[in-house]
Amino acid sequence: GENVEQHPSTLSVQEGDSAVIKCTYSDSASNYFPWYKQELGKGPQLIIDIRSNVGEKKDQRIAVTLNKTAKHFSLHITETQPEDSAVYFCAGGAEGGSEKLVFGKGTKLTVNP
């Protein structure tokens, strides 16, 4: 089955800097890769996703890149702000398959003012 690994487990940056979180996956059948942000006491919130027919997707300060050959995808946050502080999860799944998402273990991002 699918296995998703996420690095780093913790990341601390200064406000205004960029943050990059990387994930690798094992199942070549996976074709859908969402990223979720989880703030303390809340459920995960979908912030961006990418499908395997696209190499990059951007939404304002957030971008995701996908390298199908290497089986890895990354989340890039530019001009970080203190409100970006949260735990970020990557996930992988095969749309039209079992429909389940396999999640990475999360990255705790701290943006220092």
Place this chain on the structure above:
Amino acid sequence: EAGVTQSPTHLIKTRGQQATLRCSPISGHTSVYWYQQALGLGLQFLLWYDEGEERNRGNFPPRFSGRQFPNYSSELNVNALELEDSALYLCASSPPGWGNIQYFGAGTRLSVL
């Protein structure tokens, strides 16, 4: 539009008891997913319901079960509770035909004493 709602917010039980957790999906969504988020771990897939049927289950013992009602709401039942069942239980829903795009509720914090 209301998001995914879960109840109760917190649940305290003792070993051997049964717990029932409830989830109401976003209006128009027909699929419901259950995940367990134990402290320090990522999200572990438990169950997927679609159109009232169990479509897939994760690697959990049979004492974890659930159902989906005709109005697409769902409940998760955990029998013979064990201490290690203490976790945040998250419910997600997705609309028909949208594959893996899942929207999460805030979760139910289950504590087993």
